[in-house]
Amino acid sequence: MMEALIVVSSAVCVAAGVSVAVMLVREFPRLRNR
Amino acid sequence: MHWLDWTVVAAYLGVLVFITVKARRTRHLEDFTVASRDMPRAMVFATLSATYIGPAYTLGIAGNAADRGYVWFLISMMVPLQTVLIGRWVAPKLREFSGCHSVGHVMGEIYGPAARWATGILSFLFNSFVVGLIARAFGEVVSTFTGIPAETVIIVGTLPVIFYAAWGGVKTVMLTDAIQFAALAVAIPSVILFSGYLFDFNALASRVPELHLSWHGGYSIPELAGLMITFFFGEILLPPYCVRALAAKDSRQAGSGFTAAGLYGFPWMFVVVTIGVIGRASLPEAAGDTVFLHTMQTFLPIGILGFVLAGIFGIIMSSQDSCLHSASVAFSIDLYQMARPQSSAETLLKYSQYAVGVIGVIAVVFALLVPGLVQALMIVYTMWAPTVVAPLVIGLLWRRAPKASGLAAMAAGALGAAVWEWGLENPYDVPSLVAGLAANQIAFWAVALSRPRQVNS
Numbered sequence: 001m002m003e004a005l006i007v008v009s010s011a012v013c014v015a016a017g018v019s020v021a022v023m024l025v026r027e028f029p030r031l032r033n034r
Numbered sequence: 035m036h037w038l039d040w041t042v043v044a045a046y047l048g049v050l051v052f053i054t055v056k057a058r059r060t061r062h063l064e065d066f067t068v069a070s071r072d073m074p075r076a077m078v079f080a081t082l083s084a085t086y087i088g089p090a091y092t093l094g095i096a097g098n099a100a101d102r103g104y105v106w107f108l109i110s111m112m113v114p115l116q117t118v119l120i121g122r123w124v125a126p127k128l129r130e131f132s133g134c135h136s137v138g139h140v141m142g143e144i145y146g147p148a149a150r151w152a153t154g155i156l157s158f159l160f161n162s163f164v165v166g167l168i169a170r171a172f173g174e175v176v177s178t179f180t181g182i183p184a185e186t187v188i189i190v191g192t193l194p195v196i197f198y199a200a201w202g203g204v205k206t207v208m209l210t211d212a213i214q215f216a217a218l219a220v221a222i223p224s225v226i227l228f229s230g231y232l233f234d235f236n237a238l239a240s241r242v243p244e245l246h247l248s249w250h251g252g253y254s255i256p257e258l259a260g261l262m263i264t265f266f267f268g269e270i271l272l273p274p275y276c277v278r279a280l281a282a283k284d285s286r287q288a289g290s291g292f293t294a295a296g297l298y299g300f301p302w303m304f305v306v307v308t309i310g311v312i313g314r315a316s317l318p319e320a321a322g323d324t325v326f327l328h329t330m331q332t333f334l335p336i337g338i339l340g341f342v343l344a345g346i347f348g349i350i351m352s353s354q355d356s357c358l359h360s361a362s363v364a365f366s367i368d369l370y371q372m373a374r375p376q377s378s379a380e381t382l383l384k385y386s387q388y389a390v391g392v393i394g395v396i397a398v399v400f401a402l403l404v405p406g407l408v409q410a411l412m413i414v415y416t417m418w419a420p421t422v423v424a425p426l427v428i429g430l431l432w433r434r435a436p437k438a439s440g441l442a443a444m445a446a447g448a449l450g451a452a453v454w455e456w457g458l459e460n461p462y463d464v465p466s467l468v469a470g471l472a473a474n475q476i477a478f479w480a481v482a483l484s485r486p487r488q489v490n491s
Contacts, residue, residue, distance in 0.1 A: 013223045013302055016298055024212045031209060033058040
């Protein structure tokens with residue numbers, strides 16, 4: 001049970017980080033200062 | 035540290051400089067203060083997560099988990115829990131104040147100019163203090179790895195943050211936050227992977243006291259309740275978080291961005307607490323805020339250590355820049371503009387940028403004087419939560435809240451918390467935050483029920 005929680009928590013953290021990096025690359029030109 | 039680790043850290047800092055330059059200098063007040071109110075929910079999620087995950091919720095929580103075990107997940111999960119609730123009920127309402135630049139500005143719209151002054155002063159002091167606190171953490175981290183005196187690191191390490199916060203305003207702060215979030219989210223869990231305990235919890239459990247696996251960790255029920263209440267209320271609607279709601283594209287994106295950031299906090303806190311427990315199992319002599327760092331040093335191979343250190347830099351800088359920005363906006367929008375209402379947007383932008391530099395210097399002075407992290411954060415909580423939070427939430431949910439109630443609540447909350455903390459020294463183990471909130475609410479409703487209703491515009 002605890003092993004599964006640790007693995008899933010770590011995987012969620014990493015997946016969120018990768019998703020944000022991809023989003024930033026795609027959206028950056030639109031998001032910067034005018 | 036190996037030269038390869040330093041190369042990774044240098045590459046990371048290079049990416050931050052690149053982002054800062056490419057994000058361009060800010061030329062409009064709305065860009066500087068609220069990012070043109072154009073941030074999608076994914077950005078609200080990333081920047082809010084990066085901001086509230088500061089050194090206290092990484093190094094501080096891991097140190098406490100090393101001392102008491104998994105009970106610190108129960109305590110620390112109060113922070114993501116309140117963030118989810120704010121996302122569901124409050125952040126969308128906050129975004130509806132589409133002419134406001136700061137939390138003080140919103141309080142002024144609800145309760146009048148005096149509330150704006152009071153919130154502005156508190157917000158300015160609070161954020162300046164937190165910037166200093168975080169600078170101290172930065173100094174300790176780098177000093178642990180390099181042997182360079184913490185004081186030198188504090189002075190030199192705060193300069194790039196001052197530069198990019200003044201240069202690009204909150205847009206640069208948010209864009210660098212997103213990079214920092216990506217770094218910390220990927221890097222920190224790798225400590226568990228390289229420790230060898232990722233797929234072997236039984237081995238970890240056998241090397242820590244049984245108390246570390248219990249739900250109470252040896253705390254009495256009142257102690258545990260006090261800690262949970264403090265963590266739940268302590269960080270609700272801090273000024274940098276309110277800015278994320280005001281900067282969202284619309285109310286729905288503000289709410290869903292906050293909710294997602296809150297949901298993310300649950301696995302994050304579990305990972306950090308687990309690293310603290312691993313630290314206890316592997317390095318029983320380590321204690322306090324350095325447990326996390328020594329665990330990193332023990333398990334991470336060359337190259338990966340630099341990557342995780344870059345993640346720690348991200349944790350520190352993303353919180354520091356946001357507080358620095360909020361302090362500068364509190365000065366220019368809530369204080370300077372109140373003193374000189376005819377000021378143009380250009381003047382306010384100029385003073386916001388100057389304020390970043392001045393506050394950065396004040397923060398460095400604070401940083402050279404502040405002791406432990408979580409303890410210092412508790413003192414900061416004592417100042418903010420009992421004054422602004424409850425009237426703000428009530429005012430957002432109940433637009434007809436009487437103006438005098440807000441002011442009475444703020445005064446009573448500050449007085450109640452101060453007397454309980456420093457006069458009575460927290461009797462019955464009840465935190466001053468709770469006593470202050472109680473005084474705040476008694477005063478709010480006493481005034482609200484005794485006065486004829488005054489409908490706000």
